[in-house]
Every structure is written in structure tokens, then in C-alpha cells.
Amino acid sequence: MQRLTALGLLLACAASLGSSAVILENGMPILWSHTAGQLTDLPVENGVLTPDPWHFLHRMSLYRLLIAATDPFMGCMGTNATDSPFWGLPLQLGWMLTSGRLGDPTGASTCGLQTGDTMCISTQSWWACQNYFVSALPFLSAAQQGLMGPGLQVKMQMPEGVEDLCTTYADCSARFPEVMPKWDAFFQGLKSASESPLPDLEKKDALLGLYWAAQMASSHASAVCNARQSHYSSTEVYFAQCWLNAAEYVSAAYFQSNLERSAVFMNPLPGRILQVTDVAPNIPDLSDEENHTLSVFSWMQNINNLLGGSLVRMWGKAMCSMNTREKGKEMLEQVLLNPGYATTSFLSIVTGMATGC
Template identity: 30%
Template sequence: MCVILDMHAPLFVLLAAIALQPAAVVSLTHKDAFPPLWHLAPGNIKDYSMKDNKIIIDAWNYEERLGMYKIMLNHSSKYFTAFGPNNVGNILWGLPLQHGWQYHTGRLAVPPNTTCGHGSGNHLCISVQSWWGCMNYYLAIIPFLGALEAGFFGQLKYPVEILPPEELREDFCYSVSDCHSQIPKLMDEWKAYFEYLLSAGQTPASIKLDDALNYLWKAHVASIDYALPKFKNRLKYLSGPETNFGENWANGMEFIAATHFPTDLWNTNEYQAFLPPRLLVEGDAIPFIGDFSPEQNKVLLSLCVLHKTNEFTGGAFLAFWRMAMSTEEGRAAGRRLIQLLISSGSMTPDAVGIYKGLC
């Protein structure tokens, strides 16, 4: 363990240098707190269309995919009453908020010149060639179908079927039985999360937040680990900097997951403000992107450093991090470090200089 620490001394110097800056304050209005078009998204399974005695959901329509999150949040609200009023403490908020960020930053519309996606002809359409949209499929549809398989929504009169895209249909599954046949382990991870909530029965106050986060993050990471190699071919539609950011983001989720980071409404909003507000393009040089805030540049650099370090050690750094996060005390310390990293102010020249040119 000491060898690993010595090996990564420059990384810890960078983290410390970044963390020792004055904290930035993020303010949110009530309207800002929800994903775009949240009020228009279906909030009940009955709100979706019917065909051939099946409930049909178009997962390539932003509002309909967003509605799947809304339904999961509505049905799980009673389990999180101890963590804040009006469902703000529900840890599922991280998923729809991330999807909303993808929508309003144009990440569901790539490749360029498509008629599908935010800011183009059909702004509600999610491109089947969007790397972000395809990755998100396994963080939206699979959780929803896992909840269905767990009986989380009760007994439904009709089965649910997901509408396939017009092309590349073989990259996805479309029903509980279909997905369980293709990706049983991933379905089981999401099913386990909803079964944990159901196990509270009539006493939702018995939910332990750290346990719930453990189930949720295990399923979240399993989705990324499955989808990442599957959609590597979609990265060709992105710029070099955006491709690097996407891969850095996926790796960073592994580190964040190990801390059981609480993905409730306010926490997710606070830290998501530091994600890039647009697609990265050729010529964007981290951490010197002029139209990004110092915090956004710093987050991009931090994610890159984590990924590069983990690659350099063949995954040993992530293994070490997970070992350090194996106790509640360790996870709390990890969350504090993330908080300092993300919410502190500008980077010192020393912090930038350590990894200048690396990303």
C-alpha cells in the first residue's frame, strides 16, 4: 500500500493543491433544480401509449425516457421521507439530472448535422449514434426494467415494451424477458436495488442510506462497465477532447461510486454545475478552456488525472481507492475530498504545472 502511495505522490500533490482553494458557492432557483422539461415528462406508466395490449415506451424520445426516471422517483419517494421533504432526498435524482445535463448541452444530438437532438430539427429525439445517449440507455431503461422485474410498480395489467430505434437495434434489449436473457447480471444488479427498497415493507424509515447507496452505485457502475466497451464505436462521432472527457467521466464514476456519494436532488445539482456546459471541440485545451469556469476546467483536469493515473498503474490506483473506501469512515473522508476538489476555487500554478500537457 505504501508503494502505491509513493507511486502516486504527484497525484496527491495535485489534489491537495486544488483542494486548498477558497470554496465557490453555487446557488439554485427552484426551477433550476429539475431536469429540462421535467414537468412535461410522463409521471405514471399509464401515461404512455398502448399498442397490441402492450405499454409502449419510446426510449429515443427525451421526454419519454425522462418519464421513466420520474416514475421510478415517484414510486420510491416513500422510502426517502427521512432524508428531506418533497422527495428531495431520493438518491435516484442523480440519473435524471445527468440525463437532463446531456440534453441541454447537446450531447444527445451528436453526430454533427443530425436532425435528431436538442437544438436541431427534432429537439426531443435522442440519436442512436450519440455515445452519451447510448450509454444512458443502460442507466435509464435497464434500471426501469429492473424495477419492473422486482415488482416495484405493483401488478401491471399490461406488459411494457421499449420501442427500438430505426437502426442498430441489436445494440439494445426491449423488455424484461429480453433484457434478462441478454444481460442477466446487469438486470440482477438493478433488481437488487429495488428489492432492497421493497424489503423495508411498511417501515421505510428502516432504509439505511449507506446501504441504499451501495446497491445503487453497484448497479450504476455495472451499467457503465457493460456499456463502455459496447459503444466504443460511437466515440468516432465525437471530437478528440470530448472523447477523452467521456472516457475520463466513465472512469471517474468508479472513484465516485466507491465513496457512496449521495445523489439526491440538491447534492447532484450542486456538483453537476461544474460539468462542461457544452460539447468539447477540437482546440479545447484542458485546463485552459476560455468559456468554461475555473471550476469546470479543474473538474476536467481532475477527471483526466484520475484516468491517466489509473491507466498507468493498470487499475491499481482504483483498487487502492476502493480499499480505502471500504469503511464508512473512509467513504466519508473520500466524499470530503471530492467536495474540496470540486467546490474549491481556481487552481494554483503549481497544481496546473504538475500535469500540464498530460490531458
């Protein structure tokens, strides 16, 4: 893995200080060129690969290696080198870095802060903990399924005092039995899809279904991180809840989170941690797009809460076929990115779609 240059460090720092989080650098996820291009660039101890997922470049390296290992099986996703659904994850991690969400929210250390090690990922960060379930766990599963090469053993480094996270495939399988089989099923499906006679559209739809099932299992298991939310303002905690709620819609529609499409949805996310005084859509130091995104997230969460969770259930029921999932993706794009789109239209259309399934 390349050493982080002064230029790369300055880019990360400058992005953190701006109002909009920077997620791309030369068309790739932030600091991508400084990550591990091969497994041997990561530390090895007694024949066991031992990445440090609490260092930004190591965690981002997990994604780079995962994408490289799975790309040969991703032909049904499209002809571009960045069509894999995994690309959404390094963009998320980059947004968390440049928006300051990987830093220590307690003030007890300078981990991840501009006054300390900017590449440090804090174990006290809720965002970092939640992300662990969609970075370390899929990597461990992919290695177990032989995608990283035969017989590879992996153990994630874990700082002392962190008791609620797992470090090996066996450990994660025992502690999160609802998660690892879902990732295993995705990687197994990925390998078998390359030999399937089904049309690419059907293979893609099936694989995206397996992918999002694994993602959502990881998301639900990350509830073990919830105690860390006490370190943030009530506004940031509410945004975190909205973020998780929005994932329910994206996953049910089998969103193909490739690099290009993910960047469109990631760009308008808030470029800093929210404070208790922040009230969208009138947060002065955030862009109109960021304010709009926060307002839409809040609306979707509020409506779902008022309906006792039935909006998410109706949406899930409506996404019952390839055809309705395509419509669902278009609707999500409209409601999230088009300020002129009436949210009442979203509600009525979802209700109608659900009754038609």
C-alpha cells in the first residue's frame, strides 16, 4: 500500500473543512490511489492477513481488493469497469471521512480529527461502527468463499476495549449468524451466475437481490453500535435514523450502486456532522441540495413513523417484480434529487403499486 503523500493528506483535510463533503478524487473514491492494490500490501502475521480497519486506508483497501476479486464475475452488471454494486460502499466511506463522521465524537482523543491523525477511524464513532458491518464482514466472507485465493486466513485488528465487534469469519458467523450466511449466499451466487444460461438482466436482478439482502442484514446487525449515538446531537442521531430508513427503500428496489449512480446520490449528503440547532431546509452553511436531501429523508422517516412503519412495508411489497423495481428506482431518483417532485405523489403511487402486486 502506498504511503499517504502530503498531497493526499491535504486533500482529505481540505475536504473535511468544506461544507460539501468530497467523495471523488480524479474520478475515483477519495484517496483510492493510496490504498492496497494487492493483498501483500496489507500486514501479515504468522501467515494470517491482519488489516487494520481502524485506519482509513486499510478499510478503503478492503473495498478495493473486494471489487478487484469480484469484478471477473460481474459481467451481467454492465460493460463499464465501475458497474459493480460494491462501488457505493467506498463512496460512503469517503463521505464519512470528509464530513468528519469517522472522527472521535467524544472529544477524548484526536482520532480522525484535523488536530490529530486524519486517517484514524474512531471506535467511538457510530458511523464507523455501522460501516464496519459492510466493510470487514463482506471481506471476511469473500475470503472464506475463496474469492481472494485459496486458503486465505484473515483476522481484523481490533483495539483493546472493543467487545461488540467480530474479527474473523468464524467469530462473525457465531456472533452475527443472520449476516454471514447472506454474504456467503451473495458470493456463491456471484460465482455460479457466470456459468448461468439466464439473460444478463435476470442474472443482474437476482444478484442485486442477494447483494441487498446481505447489505440489509449487515445494517440490522449494526444495532450493536447504537450506544455510540449518545455522543452526537439529537439532530445527527435523527439523520442517522433517516439514513438507515432510506436504505430500506434503496435495497427493496435493488438499486445498482455503481460508481456513477452512487456518486449522484452521495453528493447531496450533509458535508458535516449536524448540530442541535440545524433545521433543514434552512441550514445556512449547507447547500440547497444538502438541505433538500435532509428534508426528504426527514419526510420519509416521519411519514413512515406516522403510519406505524407501513410505508416501508408498502414499498417493499410494491417492489415485487423487475418492472416495479425499475419504476421504484426512477421514483427514488425523483423524490431525492428533484426538488419540484411532490412528495404526496410518492405516497399515492406507492400505495397504488403495492395493491397491484
